[in-house]
Amino acid sequence: MTVTPSIDAARLIEEQLAQASPDLLRELLTSFINTLMSAEADAVCGAAYGTSSPERTNRRNGYRGRDFDTRTGTLELEIPKLRAGTYFPEWLLERRKRAERALTSVVATCYLLGVSTRRMDKLVQSLGITTLSKSQVSEMAKDLDAHVEQFRSRRLDDAGPFTFVEADALVLKVREGGRVVPVHALVATGVDADGHRQILGVQVTTSEDGAGWLGFFRDLTARGLTGVRLVTSDAHSGLVAAIAATLPGAAWQRCRTHYAANLMATTPKSSWPWVKALLHSVYDQPDTDAVHAQFDRIVDALASKLPTVAEHLETERPDILAFTSFPKEIWRQIWSNNPNERLNREIRRRTDVAGIFPDRASIIRLVGAVLAEQHDEWAEARRYLGLDVLARSHTTTTTEEATDQPILQALTVLGQDVGDTTRRLLT
Numbered sequence: 001m002t003v004t005p006s007i008d009a010a011r012l013i014e015e016q017l018a019q020a021s022p023d024l025l026r027e028l029l030t031s032f033i034n035t036l037m038s039a040e041a042d043a044v045c046g047a048a049y050g051t052s053s054p055e056r057t058n059r060r061n062g063y064r065g066r067d068f069d070t071r072t073g074t075l076e077l078e079i080p081k082l083r084a085g086t087y088f089p090e091w092l093l094e095r096r097k098r099a100e101r102a103l104t105s106v107v108a109t110c111y112l113l114g115v116s117t118r119r120m121d122k123l124v125q126s127l128g129i130t131t132l133s134k135s136q137v138s139e140m141a142k143d144l145d146a147h148v149e150q151f152r153s154r155r156l157d158d159a160g161p162f163t164f165v166e167a168d169a170l171v172l173k174v175r176e177g178g179r180v181v182p183v184h185a186l187v188a189t190g191v192d193a194d195g196h197r198q199i200l201g202v203q204v205t206t207s208e209d210g211a212g213w214l215g216f217f218r219d220l221t222a223r224g225l226t227g228v229r230l231v232t233s234d235a236h237s238g239l240v241a242a243i244a245a246t247l248p249g250a251a252w253q254r255c256r257t258h259y260a261a262n263l264m265a266t267t268p269k270s271s272w273p274w275v276k277a278l279l280h281s282v283y284d285q286p287d288t289d290a291v292h293a294q295f296d297r298i299v300d301a302l303a304s305k306l307p308t309v310a311e312h313l314e315t316e317r318p319d320i321l322a323f324t325s326f327p328k329e330i331w332r333q334i335w336s337n338n339p340n341e342r343l344n345r346e347i348r349r350r351t352d353v354a355g356i357f358p359d360r361a362s363i364i365r366l367v368g369a370v371l372a373e374q375h376d377e378w379a380e381a382r383r384y385l386g387l388d389v390l391a392r393s394h395t396t397t398t399t400e401e402a403t404d405q406p407i408l409q410a411l412t413v414l415g416q417d418v419g420d421t422t423r424r425l426l427t
Contacts, residue, residue, distance in 0.1 A: 168186075
């Protein structure tokens with residue numbers, strides 16, 4: 001009488017393999033691959049190993065070792081050698097740099113996530129890989145360069161106009177000339193014609209001065225940045241002059257968060273809580289007229305008690321209230337640089353792991369890859385600003401343009417008068 005087995009052998013083996021240690025899995029996989037290579041070598045020789053046959057055309061001549069990197073770890077394979085000719089398992093291995101090419105995507109992804117070359121060797125060892133030199137890691141990470149460069153140099157005119165632009169800078173450390181020096185990564189974002197946010201560009205400069213910002217914005221305009229109505233940023237040195245030189249007609253909104261920190265530095269410590277409350281009340285007003293009226297009341301109230309603070313507010317008034325020229329429903333999106341600050345924190349999360357960069361190209365590689373990733377996420381997200389409010393914002397007359405119009409009209413009239421006088425004298 002035949003007894004029906006009570007154990008499913010296939011299922012038992014599957015469960016044991018699922019619970020097996022990496023060492024057991026590596027041993028099983030190594031034995032399986034070595035057996036396949038031995039069978040293929042027997043086929044090449046015309047007879048099985050260790051047997052005599054009139055059909056034999058070649059003979060074995062030992063083995064040569066070869067490491068093969070897999071997700072279970074590094075396997076020590078034994079590739080059969082032949083007395084005449086050579087045997088190589090093309091179906092499994094490539095003849096050169098198989099491990100490097102197989103791990104390129106993994107290493108590039110880890111580099112993108114902020115894993116430095118100093119820690120990469122520990123990472124690959126935890127994955128079961130025996131060794132990976134820092135030079136190999138750097139070479140693999142350079143695969144990102146082509147993608148980042150294409151992203152940084154893409155044309156912008158197809159997605160424009162960019163009505164609103166935000167600019168900011170991050171300080172990073174890099175080794176140059178045997179010293180660790182600070183450099184500045186300039187980053188700009190904008191809202192395209194479809195209402196989505198885009199990363200416009202990134203550049204690394206030696207210092208955050210007018211020359212750096214001017215070169216940065218010239219590159220953006222050369223790539224097709226047009227239609228800018230407002231640029232929001234902190235009061236970076238030379239930034240306002242660079243905007244005026246490269247983006248005619250664009251107003252500048254000084255970030256309300258950064259300005260509050262600047263105003264606090266000029267305010268007595270004991271007075272700052274109520275001065276801060278007064279400043280915040282400006283942004284709580286329902287419309288443009290109410291904002292300016294409240295600002296006037298604050299300046300008048302501070303003129304006698306804190307004249308320095310009142311003067312500071314009055315001087316910066318056009319810049320911190322530039323947002324009032326645009327529709328009320330988007331004030332929160334344009335009156336501060338907070339959206340870019342969140343982006344900067346994400347960049348910092350990646351760059352802090354690397355610490356000190358070996359060169360500027362590595363900064364561009366990592367920061368550019370992070371920005372390209374964020375750019376793709378924004379493209380798939382919902383609109384940042386509606387199309388209707390964008391259309392109304394693009395036709396809005398800013399304070400600077402309203403101030404310039406009477407001057408231009410006066411110059412036009414003056415030019416006509418001079419022309420009439422000249423014609424009368426000639427006749």
